[in-house]
Amino acid sequence: MSELITTVLPYRQLHDFTEKVFLALDLPGEDAMLATQVLLSADLRGIDSHGVARLSGYVRLWKAGRINTRPEVKIVHETPSTATMDGDSGLGLVVAPKAMQIAISKAENCGSGWVSVRHSNHFGIAGYHAMLALEHDMIGMAMTNASPLVTPTFAKERMLGTNPIAVAIPAGEEPPFVADFATTTVANGKLEILQREGKMAPEGWIQDKNGKTSTQPDEQKRGGALLPLGTDRSHGSHKGYCLGSVVDIFSAVLSGANYGPWVPPFVSFLPLPQNPPGKGIGHFFGALRVDGFRPREEYLQHIDQWIRRFRKAEPINKNEKVLIPGDPEREMEAERREKGIPLLDNVINDLRKVGNEFSVRL
Amino acid sequence: MSELITTVLPYRQLHDFTEKVFLALDLPGEDAMLATQVLLSADLRGIDSHGVARLSGYVRLWKAGRINTRPEVKIVHETPSTATMDGDSGLGLVVAPKAMQIAISKAENCGSGWVSVRHSNHFGIAGYHAMLALEHDMIGMAMTNASPLVTPTFAKERMLGTNPIAVAIPAGEEPPFVADFATTTVANGKLEILQREGKMAPEGWIQDKNGKTSTQPDEQKRGGALLPLGTDRSHGSHKGYCLGSVVDIFSAVLSGANYGPWVPPFVSFLPLPQNPPGKGIGHFFGALRVDGFRPREEYLQHIDQWIRRFRKAEPINKNEKVLIPGDPEREMEAERREKGIPLLDNVINDLRKVGNEFSVRL
Numbered sequence: 042m043s044e045l046i047t048t049v050l051p052y053r054q055l056h057d058f059t060e061k062v063f064l065a066l067d068l069p070g071e072d073a074m075l076a077t078q079v080l081l082s083a084d085l086r087g088i089d090s091h092g093v094a095r096l097s098g099y100v101r102l103w104k105a106g107r108i109n110t111r112p113e114v115k116i117v118h119e120t121p122s123t124a125t126m127d128g129d130s131g132l133g134l135v136v137a138p139k140a141m142q143i144a145i146s147k148a149e150n151c152g153s154g155w156v157s158v159r160h161s162n163h164f165g166i167a168g169y170h171a172m173l174a175l176e177h178d179m180i181g182m183a184m185t186n187a188s189p190l191v192t193p194t195f196a197k198e199r200m201l202g203t204n205p206i207a208v209a210i211p212a213g214e215e216p217p218f219v220a221d222f223a224t225t226t227v228a229n230g231k232l233e234i235l236q237r238e239g240k241m242a243p244e245g246w247i248q249d250k251n252g253k254t255s256t257q258p259d260e261q262k263r264g265g266a267l268l269p270l271g272t273d274r275s276h277g278s279h280k281g282y283c284l285g286s287v288v289d290i291f292s293a294v295l296s297g298a299n300y301g302p303w304v305p306p307f308v309s310f311l312p313l314p315q316n317p318p319g320k321g322i323g324h325f326f327g328a329l330r331v332d333g334f335r336p337r338e339e340y341l342q343h344i345d346q347w348i349r350r351f352r353k354a355e356p357i358n359k360n361e362k363v364l365i366p367g368d369p370e371r372e373m374e375a376e377r378r379e380k381g382i383p384l385l386d387n388v389i390n391d392l393r394k395v396g397n398e399f400s401v402r403l
Numbered sequence: 404m405s406e407l408i409t410t411v412l413p414y415r416q417l418h419d420f421t422e423k424v425f426l427a428l429d430l431p432g433e434d435a436m437l438a439t440q441v442l443l444s445a446d447l448r449g450i451d452s453h454g455v456a457r458l459s460g461y462v463r464l465w466k467a468g469r470i471n472t473r474p475e476v477k478i479v480h481e482t483p484s485t486a487t488m489d490g491d492s493g494l495g496l497v498v499a500p501k502a503m504q505i506a507i508s509k510a511e512n513c514g515s516g517w518v519s520v521r522h523s524n525h526f527g528i529a530g531y532h533a534m535l536a537l538e539h540d541m542i543g544m545a546m547t548n549a550s551p552l553v554t555p556t557f558a559k560e561r562m563l564g565t566n567p568i569a570v571a572i573p574a575g576e577e578p579p580f581v582a583d584f585a586t587t588t589v590a591n592g593k594l595e596i597l598q599r600e601g602k603m604a605p606e607g608w609i610q611d612k613n614g615k616t617s618t619q620p621d622e623q624k625r626g627g628a629l630l631p632l633g634t635d636r637s638h639g640s641h642k643g644y645c646l647g648s649v650v651d652i653f654s655a656v657l658s659g660a661n662y663g664p665w666v667p668p669f670v671s672f673l674p675l676p677q678n679p680p681g682k683g684i685g686h687f688f689g690a691l692r693v694d695g696f697r698p699r700e701e702y703l704q705h706i707d708q709w710i711r712r713f714r715k716a717e718p719i720n721k722n723e724k725v726l727i728p729g730d731p732e733r734e735m736e737a738e739r740r741e742k743g744i745p746l747l748d749n750v751i752n753d754l755r756k757v758g759n760e761f762s763v764r765l
Contacts, residue, residue, distance in 0.1 A: 155691060270643070
């Protein structure tokens, strides 16, 4: 996609701009800073579809009255190691890190903490929230449901979101293991890139509205759907469907959020589903203390050995080494913190339009 | 595979035979009954590769001195919601349900319970253990690592087992949601069936020792490997690699079992890996009280609604309905409890040979 990129902006500049927009939406100062940090962590880590490119989308949701920028986030049900949080229709970017902090403090007290969240909105990248556990020597987990774009195996009806799962695992001398992936064959962002470039999609990513395989990257506009991880029954799509379903149930059936086809859309121009069974979208977070299982030093020695051994696994091509989950994103973040974040023309234009509305200059 | 089946045995007959064999291995009475129940749950649920067909394998491991039939299973580290259990080289079929009971009792006390297990052996089907949580109105989870048959994305070296994950979710009037799947494109058992039938495998299931795609179902005998769920990089094999890795780390790096290429093989004729970093193979279990998140009745109403709505998702073909995970296995179990369990000739012969050694008649 490099030929489409025209501007590279320093992280600091993008951060200040985004923070001012969030302040203009009347977020309290601390929340504006937090939301900015969460949103931009996607740009830093190279998950461009989930970063500032979505800022105008959040603004439109706010205009449609679907985001409460002064939410009273609260725990509505709990045990020593579990809780349900009501996000009071706040930005997921703000609600999610607060829920993750609850999971972490429960883990400090009793070894693990698990928090299901209802009445929230999109929370940026799952990996950000899972990684909050790392500095506490805990494994972090984060997942969220999302509006339906994905068909279960054998279905032509869209029932699940791309429902990502992130697992962040702390290490000693090695960098941490950070997995963060949609439970579909491919993330929606990759289809958007193909559309911009006028290219076709590989077989196995999407199907049309009748359930036939398709290579049109914009098939969703005509009622098509993303396929669960595995692509088809003979290659395990029922496993991707299981994973997406578990995310949906943990995030929404446990908490009282909307699930399946009732999850509200991110885009403000689509109507809300009728007769919703819950409130907003749902997330699920977990924190597990590594010294809840074995002494910390012993754990760190073995996770380092695991990481080193897997990194040395014999590659098929010498030029394409075996990666540890999180390697590419960490390298991208180091590069973009130094050299800045490349943005597409249409994203820049979109940001300027948002800025103009609130008298904030990019 | 039906043309290869020659004998259908009643569940009771198979149960009595298996129990007597376990008793002959000097398992205490209760353990022999438990091991039998766990092993045969695979045959009942239609996962034929993990049931009595493996009995002779367990016996050979016992002969090789690799299974302790009188283990002192104990908790070696714990917090209120977490624990590590040492299986003392016991049968996984016995160690695993005991570990799951610890997870359940921790969940009773503080909302959730998580138990990592070291020094164990193969535990049958993951689904059995996860389902133990259901009658307690808890979500159950079970996973295990296994000897290396699977390559990470970009690798030609086998580093991971088929590392299955099971999640059992209780429902009200509806039957429970039970997902139980290997984190590979396809379970090893399906390749064994193709070998017996002399058929080729679809592309995307396996690769040869050089990392080239292959359709030979016995490719593993020549250094080939199973592929992670997703099959190749462009269809998300890095996600399957992430899942298999998380199972390995939770099961073994947390507990002190062997991980990655050091996991000992199930078959007794292969040597144990050199310089093992831990003890035996590892498992991981979890139990989450649904009323740790919302009132039980509310939860049951919504999980039932989830299940009903997904079952009604519009199918591609009217004759192939959308399934809820666990549907096919539950139907199989009902049928096989009534009509008996079909066994292949070579499995029957194998069982009779085992029986003869211990003067137990099938």
